[in-house]
Amino acid sequence: MARTTMEDVAKAAGVSRALVSLAYRNASGVSESTRARILSTGNQIGYVHNRIAASLASTKPASIGVFLQDLHNDFFADVYDGIREIAEPKARQLVLSVGSRNHDRDASSLGTLEGAQVGTIIAAGLRMADSDALAHSQRTPLIAIARHIPGVDSVYSDNVFGGQLATEHLLQLGHRRIVFLANPPTDGYLGRREGYETSMLEAGLKPRVIESTYARSDAAEIATELLADTEAPTAIFAHNDQAALGVLDALAARSLVPGQDVSVIGYDNSSVSNTPGTALTSIDLHALELGREATRLALRRFENPDLEPQLVTSTPSLVLRATTGPVST
Amino acid sequence: MARTTMEDVAKAAGVSRALVSLAYRNASGVSESTRARILSTGNQIGYVHNRIAASLASTKPASIGVFLQDLHNDFFADVYDGIREIAEPKARQLVLSVGSRNHDRDASSLGTLEGAQVGTIIAAGLRMADSDALAHSQRTPLIAIARHIPGVDSVYSDNVFGGQLATEHLLQLGHRRIVFLANPPTDGYLGRREGYETSMLEAGLKPRVIESTYARSDAAEIATELLADTEAPTAIFAHNDQAALGVLDALAARSLVPGQDVSVIGYDNSSVSNTPGTALTSIDLHALELGREATRLALRRFENPDLEPQLVTSTPSLVLRATTGPVST
């Protein structure tokens, strides 16, 4: 039951192996008629183009590696859609790698992609120090999504602005005691917090930042404590939608109505935020567009590896839903 | 800037290429001390194990292909977690392929995996005819998740039972006009519908099946029409959670309260169903466990390719939340 090889196809079609290779790659140098004949005989005998061998033999890498932090977060699914939309027409193979709970594994995920000999890596949601990412990018060009890493191609969504956007929305609603539920500071996504702090200070208020994780349950726990406080906030700004859901869990447990008793705003505008029951006010990063831009960048880098590090910036926007409302008196 | 190869490592460490190969595979035949020395020198000069070349040279395939229908559906993320949990300790490389909107591309997704020379394909949410799937499995062993394909290894969740579970729950709440919002019948997931019909007939009621798609918006549209009907249902059973969300959208648009005015039940128990605001009653397929079982099966098939087609069946369970309630009088 040996696999059929290109040699088999060549024999069956009465041509050379080289010609079969050209035919399968839509390369020039084969007449349309013979190409068709080759492909059809290939089908007859059940040949499938062996990408592994092709990749090994080829001098230039043809595939793009994609790192996604978490499949449970819809944001990354959107990013992936954007990537695919651009990469597919260019016949670029995508090689996926998914992050795991513990950050330290991010490096090994990138290693997996390197081992697959990808030409470029698009990374969405990388949680490693800037310096580590930079070091990695020396080996295989890296494109960071939603984060700006100096010296590395970045498709950045202006997190500082987004943080301000969220905070000022709450301020306009009359909130004063606004807490920011932050992600672990080691991850590098500090813009949102910075934007929050800026807006608070400008309004003459004291920022109150509490660090949490990406786990919904952790956010719920922290929010529960917060709400029991004598100085309980009237509004909570969570670093992402997942965490915001945790806050909503905590509110539900105390029979508090989001948007009335306490305002909650998330970040990502993931699909969960858009369910009628939840209706979470959030900041939209335009994930699809981020994915597209990153891929365009990747393709450009294939053409010209010596391009200096690029920075594409996109501006997030506020998506108003039901979990934010005027401060209750 | 040529990539460093195994040869380079061998020279630097003063050993043969063969030995370096063994070291990088954790294979026996290298003393612990030299293995450590080899790996460390490999690191020094920036070598990464070239999986492409390894795969080409190796006689037996080492990787498992994973097909996931849709990254936007949390169910598949759970399945993936289960797969990874089992595959990783066995050092099996996972190669991912994601389905696209139009089903006809499913075949090409499997083709991509075949091209990557995977030894087995675990497919979650495949939407192709049984016969096509069977044909594919002749070439590369296939393991179907959440679906039973005769002649193909299947980790099946008893959809018929699940359909009955959902329907009988609604019946017990006093509902009589229960509509089943079905997926496209060409996809092969017919058990849920069958279970629904069985339970309805047993209760002496006439089943009412309306076909929809996987798109939330389509479900919303259909539900809107349904609710305007003179014979409007008091309960809607959707073939999956995504569709159920669409139904909730439609209810929200008419200011109807799910669980009070109209009961809604989904299927999958995906994370969206578990938000406090949404609180969708659903059927849990135990996605994580399905992923685990499929992977165990895959590993067994690596050992023994001539195993006759296996069928593992798992039993879904009802997860009660807020969107179902007694029929309103």
Added chain:
DNA sequence: TTGTACGCGTTATCAT
């Protein structure tokens, strides 16, 4: 532990 044939396409280089 080592030497080396081998796996399967690709990419020059040549011939028609």
Added chain:
DNA sequence: ATGATAACGCGTACAA
């Protein structure tokens, strides 16, 4: 323009 021939890429497997 079309097509053929042969060297090459980078590990793995097996005999020595």
